[in-house]
Amino acid sequence: MNRIDAAFERLRSEGKKAFVAYVAAGDPSFEASLEVVKALADAGADVIELGLPFSDPLADGIVNQMAADRALKAGMNTPRSLELIREFRKTHETPIVLFTYLNPIFTYGFEKFHADAAAAGADGILLLDLPPDEAKLNADLAKGEGLKHIRLIAPTTPDERVQLLARSGDGFIYALSRTGVTGAHGVPSEGIGAQVAKIKAHTNIPVCVGFGITRPDQAEMVAKTSDGVIVGSAIVKQIELNPDRAAQAVREFVTPLIEATKSV
């Protein structure tokens, strides 16, 4: 069974909510990033969203932009990102969603990318700038390789597209807590519960919420009204601030966030 499905099945049977952690592959270096990803898994993250660094990350705020930049400067690219997953898989089974934009995988080659990502040990893909209407090829390739195709739904997504996205969703739905780019600005509001309910009217797969979650009290609030909490920039900021002890800093930072998510 796909590791993402297995993780959510386990969480459902335990009555627990998911903690999904995002970092950029190769930030601040290949070796340090591998330690960070392992630290996230060891701290209890249920799913790791691994960003394949891209030079023009249009949906990312400054913290994630700088992380992608650090990774690219350290020599990260698509083959090295897949290599990082392969290394991680030697010791860990935590599911990995490979997040990126269309350009890097267009350059790499769609077919080769899906096949190589699956062979490396990825479990899902999230292609930010690929709308569902244009996604047939990638969705079919993902399916053929046993990869979950994760869909994003924004607060501004019109109702008929919420339905389309929710029904074509696979693994879990990523619900954005607000509009704009990734980062700490703009905290999630209680209104997110209504958005999650709207999505759940069309699908039985889990709905996780991300964007702007930085503190345990926010994680707890979001966990109460959804199936999982996604945190990115706040974790990435720890890498930025502690490049020489990134894994340890990340582990210390996520532990209370995971506890808050699991307290619900």
Ligand SMILES: O=P(O)(O)OC[C@@H](O)[C@@H](O)c1c[nH]c2ccccc12
């Ligand atoms: O950084 P935040 O606000 O905690 O949001 C999660 C986010 O970083 C991660 O899921 C992600 C990284 N880049 C993205 C681009 C679009 C959507 C989501 C993402």
